[in-house]
Amino acid sequence: MSALRGLIIKESKHILRDRKTLVILFVIPVALVLIIGYVVSMDVKDTVIGVYDKARDSESVRLTNRIVSSGYFKLGKIITHDDQIESAFRTGSIRMAVVIGDHFGKRMLQPAGGAAVQIIADASEANTAQLLVSYCEAVIRSFALEESVVARPPVEVEVKMFFNPFLNSIYMSIPGIMALVLIIVTAMMTSLSITREKELGSMEILLASPLAPFQIIIGKVAPYLALASINAVTIVLLGYFVFRVPMLGSWQLLFLINFLYIYLSLALGILVSSLASTQMVAMFASMFGLLLPTMLLSGFIFPIENMPDWLQALSRILPPRYYVEAIKAVMIQGSGLAVVWHHLLVMSAFGMIYTIAAVKKFKIRME
């Protein structure tokens, strides 16, 4: 039996025998995707609103019906007086109020316009409020376009939503969640498994043997590569079937991207473990060194374009960003190799750099 084969078999046995960790490795990613998926997705659905119809003409009734029947909103309160708006917000009985101005129908038909709709939202949750307002604007705009005989719609709405016309934010977050979960599971797993051997003292025997650093590293990486690949497939399928992320591109390309990313995360884990001497240090290093940057700088929660220049530059040297972009391109935009080749190239380069650094940094002696 060759040394490398022996190492891989041994490592696989460690993984398979540690039932608790094995369950965690499979359950945690799924749970994370589901939890973060549902938490991050700010889908607007049946939000309770109040309507104050000052006009009470046929057009205003039709608009109200259109808003309520959109599926996004549910009519919770008919408002008949200005004072009621504030008290309804205060008691929390409504999340948004739509006020339709006087003579709405008449003004809508006039070329001069002036048909007014006021949207009042509870901005204590700013992001949700923003979302509600833009949904409502979209509904009003489409209503106005259909009803209006004049060119100018009564409400000026400027909303652009490419590739995601229904504003399902989950589309945007699933690739980010995948990036996050994969990097935690893979990088943390390998760095912990190596530092565990250091703590146990068995690394001392491995070092004193003729094994070359690359053999020890590949022996560690190979079983986890298989394990993480299963995780990646689970997560992609979860996104596709549970969160209904469309899959417009090629599956092969999608898995190639995932495979590259897993490899790169594993190499990163090895690098972390060669710098850390205990499991505790490895854990914190992967948490703060990998988790936070992935969350904050991959464009997963905060759009990269809105960041200061130096943070944008920082995000460019972190691999998750390329992964998220490539996944979005393939799944949602249906792009092919022609678009994502440079993402693949960058990720391959990172993988290579990390591997070389890990092999070089791997200490052939004790301190």
Next chain:
Amino acid sequence: MIRIANVCKSFGAVQALNDVSFEVKENELFGLIGPDGAGKSTLFRILISLMTPDSGTVALWGLDAVRDYKAVRKIIGYMPGKFSLYEDLTVEENLQFFASVFGVTVEENYHLIEEVYSHIAPFRKRPAGKLSGGMKQKLALSCALIHKPRLLALDEPTTGVDAVSRKEFWENLGAIRQAGVTTIVATPYMDEAALCDRIAFINKGRILSIDTPQNIVERTTQRIFAIRAANMRTLPALCRSLPEAIAAYSFGDSVHLAVNSHHTEADGIRQQLTRLSCEKITVEPIAPTIEDCFIITAKN
């Protein structure tokens, strides 16, 4: 053969090894005797290329432990002080894994480990973590030996092991020596030193003396008396208070008193102790044990 010359090693302000030099001959069973913190583990790690010395050289059959570390690692079998095998793997799996690491099969070198391994073979399907202390050490020895190393380096293999298992372990070492493997073994147990071909006393990073156990005992210039009295517990302190005493310590059922002067006689000691109101005193001159020699050497 192995030649260690002027090896020094410091960790920060602590000097772990201070100008250590000695040679180990081919096929020798060499004992490194010293307490915890004497520098034994550091010396082992430097010897097997796991650490580099600050100064000095280590040569194993002409291979430099720093420059030729790859070649050195092929010819050594190392057993660290702490039990370091994989506790979740079975006895058999551990052995097979270490055979594969060195590119050999268990079968081809089985004759070498047969005697040790036969003790644990009945438990070959048991996870290593579930073995008793003595059995763990036997498995670790089997794993260190499976590739037929030229040098076997055993760092405190018997610490925390019961007297019966220790005896068996040393019987195995004797057999391994017969098979032509050079062995260096560190131990804090002085009684084990007598079983080595040659021993080196090490304390606080320095080699105090190197010789065969017999020579070390014979060359001792101090005289040792075994003393018994009615109250054994107060006896060490009383003996130490004698003007000619160099050292006095409990040794099992008696107190060993070491004196420099060859004029001191048993009767004189008895009289002095009687004056210190000891009762039922017996004083008997004895040949020093290795442990007596270590205590005296460490004192100087």
Next chain:
Amino acid sequence: MDIINVKDLVMKFGDFTANDHLTFSVKKGEIFGFLGANGAGKTTAMKILCGLLKPSSGCVVVAGYNVASHPEKVKRNIGYMSQKFSLNDDLTVAENILVYGAIYGLSRAEIARRTEAVLEKLELTQMRRRLVRTLSLGWKQKLAFSVATIHRPSVVFLDEPTSGVDPVTRRRFWELIYEAAENGITVFVSTHYMDEAEYCDRISIMNRGQIIALDRPRQLKQVHGAESMNELFILLAR
């Protein structure tokens, strides 16, 4: 007066019987050696005596309390020290003493008094602010013993306290044990050094979960015709 009284102690883990009907008692102020091969069941028995494990059956009374029904009372009245678990490496010498004193509910003034006494006895006064991790193993073990007896327990359990310690320090350690016994503290000690077995008032030897010998060291050697403790042990435990 018996400070430890064990009657028909049985401890089973599944099919495995770790302790098989142990019966023995230890008198106040006695130094009792608890010997046996690795895996003979010593550690299990010691855990039961310290109230850390509940026996499967049998009656175990330590310091006047039944370990099965009053483990907390037992723990208050004993001291425990082992090679693995003893001091906190990241605290200083004085801080370690303080922590243990506080755990056992000693007053601040009392802790301060006993700290001085311990430091003086061990000649550690100069090193009171040293981190424990920088001490040699011998010093650590002597300090650990003093800490384990800081609350003047009626019995102290020592699990292989001298493993790996140098010959001189090992013997100094035993002089601490003698002193504790003089002061009325019962000492229950396990060791693999057979010469140390001779320093005990009585010893028991365990094998496969049972006590196969129990008496004064000299009597045991006479009865079995052994020259030394080592010979006796190998004769009995093999």
